Amino acid sequence: MSFTFLAPLFLFGALAIAIPVFVHLTHRERKEAMLFPSLMFLRRVPYRTVRRQRIRNWLLFLLRTLAILLLVAAFARPFVDRASLATTVVGDSREIVILLDRSASMAYGDRWDRGVGAAREVVDGLRAEDRATLVLFADRADALTQPTNDQATLGAVLSEARPLSVGTRYAPAVQLARDLLDASELPNREVVLITDFQRVGWSADAALRMPEGTVVTPVDLSAADAANVAVSGVQLDRTGSDGSRLVVTARITAATGDSATQIGATLEIEGQVVATRQVVVPAGNAVTTMFAPVQLPSRKVVGRVRIEADALPHDDVFGFTVEPRAEVPLLILHHPNARPGELLYLRQALAIGTTPPFGLEIAPATAIPPNGFDDRAAVVLYDAPFPRGVAGRRLRDFVESGGGLFVVLGPRSGEAAWSPEAATLLGDSPGPTVDRDTRRGGTLSVLDYRHPLFESFGAARGVDFSSARFFRYRRWTPPEDAVVLARFDDGAPALVELTAGEGRVLVWTAGAANIWSDLPLHPVFLPFVHELARYVATYRESPPWHVAGTVLDLAGDLPLRNWGASGTVFGPEPGELIVETPSGSRSALDGGTGYRLELQEHGFYAIRSADAGPATQLAVNPEPAESDLGTVEPDLITAAIAPTEGGGGSRVAQLAATLTPAEKERRQALWWYVLMAVLLLLFTEAVVAGRRSGAFMKPRSAEARDATAVR
């Protein structure tokens, strides 16, 4: 069927053509009388009520009949339903998604300018019925405009866009393009992929097919002879007894290129060049170069490793920050009667740590003053009775306000050592000791490697807790809300974590000397103790640099250096933070935005509180993979994302086939034209009828009268 109606019931209205037929065939009498000089002759003619049996005004009759039929047709909502008219039905408009790569590699040479130019060509080629969406992508994709035909808007967005320092991932862009095209009702779909086709951004596993009928047009901005040398990373080592000397080792990479490159590398500290080295970087390889040690001031410093600029300047500078070395203050409380050697293994293990170093203060648990917990990161209660009285309450307050407590249960940790404060904080007192076989002992059989404390041991080779033997430990039933992180092979808890207020409490039930176990003699003891200390002290290391693309939670990732309290470097309540990006733009972050900062530029971000105070700086470097300018064949990506062949004819025909009759009728809107024709007919009818009506009462022309008059 080629022509049909959406509301065919209205066609019954065609019966209304009986109206003009009735009007034209029936006797129609004027209401007002015709004045006539004399009825002398009319009176003589026998009066007959004669019904008109024939149509006199054929033109009027046809006009009225046609008007009624067309009006009925308009109400019945006609539309054309033919495959050959599919283009007419669904139109020839296009939905275009412009995918423009803005990863760090697009800053190479004139790639960005060429990419913007290609996008502008697409925008300029938009027709009135087309729509386009501009999607800028790097490691994620953002649609910067709604689907629009406004070339000015698209052009303005293009003018504002700049390449970022983040990596390339095609998958999010392809996914977004697919979502946009899926949501489009336009018949033709196009994807214009403008990129340098960097190999590192493409993962064949993530290939997504565009919707049926989509035309994928690649715009290749890559260059076969692209060469790039980059500072791909630095290693920062501290030397000296107090760690005040910094040794910087830079890794310089030439991922692409044909020949070795000799290049100068410069180390800058606080903006001052402190060392320069000449290195030769083989093509497709990397070298490391170590700079002479630099004496650091006792404050946070910023540094850069810079090489001579090439076509991709983003990765020619590598920035970093160096925090002043600060010890994690630990207070170890022992039993007043403890022997001098009991703390040997624990003390030695903590003293070795450099990342971070631990500041130890060892004191009898009974001699600690009430303010002895101030400015401590954590307290180690080593086989000692829980402080009582004021000291006990201060210890509890210390923990609940964010401090750490590591309780080592030993021979003296019986019920007598359990003060009321201990019961409040830790629950029931420990039970009796458990003795295992003196030759084989017990082992740690269950460890929660998903816990941050054991996470680093999960994949480490040569670190094995199962080889340690435990001959005695104290049986203790933790509170219900406690989390058992490690158990012995008989099921008894070995390491338990409790939460008290904002602080952490760890309870170790097997002592720390080599009397109840041989754990201190195993290699795992040292990193285990360090992890325990870092975890219980809530130690968070500030990375010397971040990679572009990272999202920072400034409220959580900028730890407070004042131990024993929560908050950021800006205090317990950060308030509004002012962020200045490397390009100089400023923005404000507060609790409403969640203090989340996306690092999109490379260089140094300066962050300070709105309440003034010194700014803290973050070093941000480009995604290292962006330095590798190796490309993947555009045809490969195009073939991977292009829709599969076949599958039910053209997109236009498919769209036309999927359209509901109501949608087809709405798109064609033939009723509108039919209604216009009706109005035209009615106007013509009015003119003709008016003239006819006037002619009825007018005398005929002299000539016509002469022809008919009686002489």
Added chain:
Amino acid sequence: MTATRFLDPTVLARIGNLELLARTVVDGFINGLHHSPYFGLSVDFAEHRPYMPGDDIRRVDWRVFGRTDRFYVKEFEADTNANFVVLLDVSGSMRYGSGPVSKLDYGRFLAACLSYFSRRQRDRVGIATFTDRVVDFVPASAKHLDIVLHTIDRAEAKGAGSLEAPLLTLTEVLNRRSILVLLSDLYEEPDVVMHAVARLRARGHDVIVFHLLDPAEIAFPFDEAAPFQDLETGERIPVVPETLRDEYRAQMRAHLTAVADRMARNQVDYGLFETSRPLDYALFEYLSRRERLSRVR
């Protein structure tokens, strides 16, 4: 603007002053007859008479003056003094007009023109308007042209019409032989019309009957069915013109034929005039009658 243009009834209808209208029509008509073969019918020489103060010196015969050294004025046949009376039907049916000019208008134009024309012929002019009775009567007099024109001007068509009674009345009033011009639509039986006119004729009057009809009365061009109302009686009858047209025309045709036949048999000059025709047709018709009357006389 040509004289003929002036004679168009629709143009004349815009002229409010009847005297001006009559003068315009008659002067224009006479001017238009300069080349007419009938030019001399009203200026045939009759006799000379001595010049009297007040006579137009253009009428002095200079040849006689040359021979006799006396002033003589030429008298013509047309300058005889006759009574000229218009009998104007002002019954309700005369109000009808399918165009801008009703039958009464046309009759008024005609009456005014003929009166003015007759007065220029030195006739005494008078008028009688009638319906089923005599409405106004102005006796014929050489000084009554203004009154005649005024009477024509205020004539109003209304009321039932009849010929017999008013013409009988006029027969008794008009003692002196006169030229009577009857302007009417003659909606009477032909025998009745003839009977009334014959009575005038029998009294020695020269009777000229101008039968005035609207074109629509003859052609009956109506299409739309409607109740038709009689202008004189107010009677209404429903009419489907399409079905009645042919019979009406036949009736009208028979009526006109009968009237014309009876007028001819009784030597009464008769003419049928449609109100759409220019007045010069009627004037020409009248002059033709006058010529014949003068020859007879």
